Amino acid sequence: MSLNDRKIQILQAIINDYIETAEPVGSRTIAKKYNLGISSATIRNEMSDLEEMGFIMQPHASSGRIPSDLGYRLYVDHLMQKRELSNEEERYLQSLISRDINQIDYLMEETAKAISALTNYTTFISEPVGQRAKIKQIRLLPLDMVSILLVIVTEDNFMKNHVIKLGVVPEEERIFEVGFYLNRAFQGYALEQIDQTVIRRLQYELGEYKGLLIPIFKALEITMEAAEKVQVHMSGTKNILAFPEFSDISKAKSLFQTLEEKDVLVTLLEESKSNDLQILIGSENTVQSMKDCSVITATYKLSDDTRGTIGIVGPTRMDYSQVVSVLNGMVQNIERVLRNLTDNNKDG
Amino acid sequence: MSLNDRKIQILQAIINDYIETAEPVGSRTIAKKYNLGISSATIRNEMSDLEEMGFIMQPHASSGRIPSDLGYRLYVDHLMQKRELSNEEERYLQSLISRDINQIDYLMEETAKAISALTNYTTFISEPVGQRAKIKQIRLLPLDMVSILLVIVTEDNFMKNHVIKLGVVPEEERIFEVGFYLNRAFQGYALEQIDQTVIRRLQYELGEYKGLLIPIFKALEITMEAAEKVQVHMSGTKNILAFPEFSDISKAKSLFQTLEEKDVLVTLLEESKSNDLQILIGSENTVQSMKDCSVITATYKLSDDTRGTIGIVGPTRMDYSQVVSVLNGMVQNIERVLRNLTDNNKDG
DNA sequence: ATTAGCACTCGTAGCAAGTGAGTGCTAACA
DNA sequence: TGTTAGCACTCACTTGCTACGAGTGCTAAT
Numbered sequence: 173m174s175l176n177d178r179k180i181q182i183l184q185a186i187i188n189d190y191i192e193t194a195e196p197v198g199s200r201t202i203a204k205k206y207n208l209g210i211s212s213a214t215i216r217n218e219m220s221d222l223e224e225m226g227f228i229m230q231p232h233a234s235s236g237r238i239p240s241d242l243g244y245r246l247y248v249d250h251l252m253q254k255r256e257l258s259n260e261e262e263r264y265l266q267s268l269i270s271r272d273i274n275q276i277d278y279l280m281e282e283t284a285k286a287i288s289a290l291t292n293y294t295t296f297i298s299e300p301v302g303q304r305a306k307i308k309q310i311r312l313l314p315l316d317m318v319s320i321l322l323v324i325v326t327e328d329n330f331m332k333n334h335v336i337k338l339g340v341v342p343e344e345e346r347i348f349e350v351g352f353y354l355n356r357a358f359q360g361y362a363l364e365q366i367d368q369t370v371i372r373r374l375q376y377e378l379g380e381y382k383g384l385l386i387p388i389f390k391a392l393e394i395t396m397e398a399a400e401k402v403q404v405h406m407s408g409t410k411n412i413l414a415f416p417e418f419s420d421i422s423k424a425k426s427l428f429q430t431l432e433e434k435d436v437l438v439t440l441l442e443e444s445k446s447n448d449l450q451i452l453i454g455s456e457n458t459v460q461s462m463k464d465c466s467v468i469t470a471t472y473k474l475s476d477d478t479r480g481t482i483g484i485v486g487p488t489r490m491d492y493s494q495v496v497s498v499l500n501g502m503v504q505n506i507e508r509v510l511r512n513l514t515d516n517n518k519d520g
Numbered sequence: 521m522s523l524n525d526r527k528i529q530i531l532q533a534i535i536n537d538y539i540e541t542a543e544p545v546g547s548r549t550i551a552k553k554y555n556l557g558i559s560s561a562t563i564r565n566e567m568s569d570l571e572e573m574g575f576i577m578q579p580h581a582s583s584g585r586i587p588s589d590l591g592y593r594l595y596v597d598h599l600m601q602k603r604e605l606s607n608e609e610e611r612y613l614q615s616l617i618s619r620d621i622n623q624i625d626y627l628m629e630e631t632a633k634a635i636s637a638l639t640n641y642t643t644f645i646s647e648p649v650g651q652r653a654k655i656k657q658i659r660l661l662p663l664d665m666v667s668i669l670l671v672i673v674t675e676d677n678f679m680k681n682h683v684i685k686l687g688v689v690p691e692e693e694r695i696f697e698v699g700f701y702l703n704r705a706f707q708g709y710a711l712e713q714i715d716q717t718v719i720r721r722l723q724y725e726l727g728e729y730k731g732l733l734i735p736i737f738k739a740l741e742i743t744m745e746a747a748e749k750v751q752v753h754m755s756g757t758k759n760i761l762a763f764p765e766f767s768d769i770s771k772a773k774s775l776f777q778t779l780e781e782k783d784v785l786v787t788l789l790e791e792s793k794s795n796d797l798q799i800l801i802g803s804e805n806t807v808q809s810m811k812d813c814s815v816i817t818a819t820y821k822l823s824d825d826t827r828g829t830i831g832i833v834g835p836t837r838m839d840y841s842q843v844v845s846v847l848n849g850m851v852q853n854i855e856r857v858l859r860n861l862t863d864n865n866k867d868g
Numbered sequence: 869a870t871t872a873g874c875a876c877t878c879g880t881a882g883c884a885a886g887t888g889a890g891t892g893c894t895a896a897c898a
Numbered sequence: 899t900g901t902t903a904g905c906a907c908t909c910a911c912t913t914g915c916t917a918c919g920a921g922t923g924c925t926a927a928t
Contacts (some may be wrong), residue, residue, distance in 0.1 A: 198890050213902050216891065234890050234908040311661050313671060322662060323671055323681065333671065333679050348696065409757070410776035413769050421761050423770070428758035546921050561871050564922065582877040582921050 176224070180251065181208055182218050186248050187239045191489050194416050196236030241454040248451050248492055255493045257501050261290055265505050276300075276510075280405040283482070283506055287409025293486035294431065296406040298441045301477035302328045305347055305399040307392075310358045312351030314344050316369050322391050327479060330399040334391035336384065352374065352380050354388070363396050369450065380495070402438045406431065417464065417487040426461040431485070441481040444469040449496065454488040466490050470499040472506045482506075522703035523573065528599065529556055530566050531575055535587045535595050539837050542764045544584030587834065589802035592814070596799050596840050603841045605849050609638055612722075613853050624648075624858075628753040631830070631854055636756025637848050641834035642779065644754040646789045646860065650676040653747040655706045660699030662692050670739050676826060678747040682739035684732065698729050703738070711744050750786045754779065765812065765835040774809040779833070789829040789848075792817040797844065802836045816839045818847040820854045 185206040189197045197460055199219060203212040203385060222228045227243035230236075239247070257265070268286050288295040305326035315321040318337055325331040342350070357374050358366070375382040409431055418424040430436055436459060444450040452467045456497055462485065469483045473512050533554040535544045541758070547567060552559040569587055570576045575591035578584075580714040616634050628645050638645040640722070653674035663669040666685055673679040690698070705722050706714070723730040757779055766772040778784055784807060800815045810833065817831045830850060832843055 211902050212890095213904090214900085217901090230891085232909065235910075236722065236890065250877080291735075309661065309663060309669070311663075312659065313659050315657060315673065321657070321671070321673065323669070325681075326664065329683065331669075331681050333673075333681065335677065354894075406778070410773055410780055413773040413776065419769060421767060421772075425758055425761045426770075428761065432755070432758055435869085544921090548921075557869050560921095561873090561923095562869085565870090570925080578922085580878065583879075584921065 178208070178210070179218050179222055179498050181206075182215055182310075183222055183239070183243060184251050186219075186228055186237055186419070187243065187251075188220075190238055191491055197237050197312065198229055198430070199238035201236070239489075241456065243487055244453045244492075245456075248453065252493050252496075256353045257497055261498060261501070264290055265501050268505065268509075277403065279506070280507055281407070283502060284405045284407035287482065287484065287502055288411060291407070291484060291485045291486075291491070291495055292411050292414065293490065293495065294406070294408045294411055295439070295482065295484050296404055296437050297482045298438065298480045299403040299405075300472070300478050300480040301400065301402055302475070302476045305330065305396050306360060306362045307358045308360075310351075310354050310388075310392075314341070314347050317341060319346055320416060322388060324391060324395045326395070326399050328399075330395075332395040332398060333389075334387075334394070336387045342381070346381075349427075350378060350384065353377050358392075363392055365454070402405070402442065404434050404441065406437070406438050413487075415487050417489065423464065427465065430459060430461040433510070437483070440467065441469065441483055443482050444483070445471055445479055445481055447471060447519060449499070451492065451496075464488065466492075468492070468499065470503050472503045472510070474510050480506075525564050526558070527570055529554075530563055531570055531587070531591060531594070532572075532599050534567075534576055534585055535591065535599075538586055539839055542837060544579055544586050548582035549584070550660045554668070562565045587837075589804065592801045592836055592840070593804075596801065600841050600844075603845045605845055608733075609846060609849070612638055612850050616853065616857075625751065625753070627854070627857055628751070629755070629852060632753045632755035633847060635830065635850055636759060637691075639832060639834075639839070639843055640756070640759050640762065640852070641832045641838065641843065642754070642756045642759055643830065643832050644752055644779075644785050644789070645830045646786065646828045647751040648820070648826050648828040649750055650749065653678065653744050654708060656708075657703050658706045658736075658740075660690070660695050660701075660702065662695050665689065670736060672740060672743045674743070674747050676747075678743075678744040680739075680746060682742070684735045686799070688693070688731070694729075698726060698732065701725050706740075711740055750790065752782050752785050752789065754785070760833075763835050765837065770837055771812065775813065775833075778807055778809040785831070788815065789817065789831055792831075793819055793827055793829055795819060797820065797847070799840065799844075812836065816840070816843050816847065818851050820851045820858070822855065822858050828854075 182202060185202045185208070186197045189201065191203065199212040199215040202208070202215050203210070208215070219228065222243075223237065225232070226240055227246060228237040229240045231238060248472045249352055258263065263285055276299055280299055284295045284297045285298075286295075305328065307324065308329070309323065309325040311323045313321040313323065315335060316342065319335050320338060320341060322336055324332040324334070341347075353374070357370060357377075361370075371385070374385060374461065378384065409428065412418050412424055412427060418427065440459070447469070448471055450469045452469075454466060455463050457463055457465065457467060464487065465485050466488045467483060467485050468490075471479055471481045471482050473479050482499060484490075486495075530550060532593070533550045534545045535689060537549065537553065539700045547560040547563040550556070551558070556563070567576065570591075571578070571585065574588055575594060576585040577588045579586060612634055612758065616630055624647055628647055632643045635641075635645075655672065655850040656677070657671065657676045659671045661669040661671065663683060663746050666689065667683045668686060668689060670677065670682040670684055672682070689695075701722070705718060705725075709718075722733060723841070726732065757776065760772055760775060761765050765798070766775070795817070796819055798817045800817075801813050803816060805811055805813065805815060812835065813833050814836045815833050816838075817829050819827055819829045821827050830847060832847065834843075
């Protein structure tokens with residue numbers, strides 16, 4: 173029993189129809205709707221074979237067939253054809269590009285919204301995270317009567333400000349001077365590289381201001397941690413409720429629960445970071461509540477090791493072809509916008 | 521026909537029972553469960569009166585009664601007794617206080633999570649926003665070979681950094697010098713207060729660096745806009761699905777839709793900012809998809825005009841008493857943590 | 869004023885019959 | 899030998915019916 177052309181045509185018909193209608197597909201439907209030039213009886217025989225091979229299955233004894241995870245896998249790997257973006261979709265993407273986006277988190281938010289609006293699936297996206305952060309600038313500024321401002325910038329332009337409260341604030345000139353020393357000492361180093369020798373030298377050079385080192389190291393820690401923390405944005409969770417496969421509230425609820433746990437999403441996105449495009453179908457997912465879903469992820473790159481990932485969750489009966497084309501378009505889009513953005517303006 | 525003591529007892533019984541069970545309450549249930557010393561027939565007569573007065577209603581002809589929005593209103597305004605927080609709840613709040621929280625958004629996130637975990641209702645919370653922002657500090661720092669860093673801090677310590685790309689970066693000393701001029705010129709002013717005279721003087725003083733003024737004004741605009749933008753955090757949306765009143769998926773969906781639109785939430789929170797505690801029951805809500813819900817909001821204050829709001833959405837059959845006590849506890853908590861936080865460290 | 873009793877209402881659970889979409893099998897056909 | 903028509907069978911789903919029970923409103927007795 174081999175997977176001949178006709179079987180593949182039939183499988184394709186079943187998958188297309190099922191993606192569209194969410195109803196089990198019978199032999200007669202295929203005979204009528206898809207002109208394969210064979211009768212429903214023949215289709216029945218072929219379907220019986222396809223079922224034996226594991227590509228389709230029956231939800232109950234006398235019903236039509238639905239694709240199995242294996243069937244979708246075959247479809248995704250070999251049958252699915254690349255779809256071009258429709259005019260409407262193209263316009264949507266364009267409108268996003270042309271708008272004046274000047275902040276990463278805003279870009280992420282808008283991208284997630286656009287994708288979930290286009291596809292009707294739940295979308296989540298992680299901000300680009302690069303290699304282990306090195307210090308590019310560390311500066312002190314006067315702030316007010318009781319505190320000074322510490323600005324820390326990493327090599328990849330992630331930055332964070334910290335207010336350091338002091339009993340007595342030195343005069344402006346002294347603040348800048350101390351800041352200058354600090355910058356000389358820290359510039360170019362990762363936090364781990366700063367050893368006792370450096371610290372001792374600093375303590376000496378700072379003199380009466382060496383007490384500053386404690387809050388400064390704390391601020392550095394916080395900054396570096398934040399620089400390496402993956403931020404996730406999500407949109408379109410409500411769409412889940414529109415799919416008949418989640419009309420069972422308890423199923424919907426457990427998926428919602430999972431989506432509310434950012435850790436799970438971060439892990440999911442991080443794991444797929446090495447692939448440009450990854451499709452996990454039903455049981456291929458490791459998270460229990462997603463065993464009935466498919467997850468498609470696409471990775472965008474800012475540089476070779478600065479990457480982020482977009483993910484989409486939907487029922488296994490998902491319009492894979494559409495999602496893949498939208499994701500591809502969006503990756504290009506996001507890479508372009510990000511390249512502009514990081515060249516001009518980046519803050520965290 | 522007056523609202524005598526007995527009627528009130530019966531109404532209270534109906535509301536308590538309905539909040540607990542979500543089932544219409546019959547006269548016999550009340551007679552058995554709540555020892556009011558009267559028979560079910562008497563209760564029936566009183567219920568008939570209560571219905572006529574509009575405090576309760578029947579979902580269909582021969583069923584028990586459920587409270588109407590008016591009934592809940594009476595309950596909330598006059599009958600509900602303040603509940604003390606349970607030990608468990610107290611512990612939850614304490615655990616939040618004691619943890620080392622150093623960022624506003626993290627505090628918001630955690631607070632929302634805690635409240636939704638304690639109450640099982642969906643929680644959203646807005647970050648504290650103060651009066652129209654004045655500039656406290658505006659400074660320039662060297663960043664790298666092609667850009668300098670502009671740091672803007674408002675009076676209430678909201679801050680934002682901007683990268684300004686230049687063809688040729690001046691030497692460090694000149695950057696600080698120009699920054700000094702800028703700071704002198706802008707300090708203490710709101711963006712609107714800066715008029716042509718000031719700008720002309722600046723152009724003169726900056727000399728060859730007057731081209732900087734364009735990106736600086738753009739950065740100022742972005743910063744001030746962001747300073748005044750209300751950030752909303754949300755948690756526990758999934759809980760909605762657990763309530764029988766949302767077992768109708770389409771209802772749940774429309775509520776989800778609303779909750780995904782931040783604008784609506786912001787408006788809602790902003791509108792209730794002037795009240796310490798506000799309860800909107802069912803039809804009292806202006807948003808259509810919330811006409812079946814109750815929304816309770818509590819406002820926390822950092823200073824007289826720096827405020828934020830916590831909101832809770834649930835079915836009208838909500839445990840008002842619990843929610844109010846949790847919110848009260850949380851407002852105190854959040855005010856304490858925020859006071860510490862803004863004294864020591866604040867960034868945006 | 870209160871209550872016991874009773875007829876009445878109405879949503880819901882359970883059951884039986886009918887319907888239709890779909891299958892598998894067999895025998896005839898090209 | 900592959901294809902197809904025909905047929906019996908399966909099974910979810912709908913419809914209509916009945917029985918049940920929780921609950922009400924009304925009336926008459928206390």
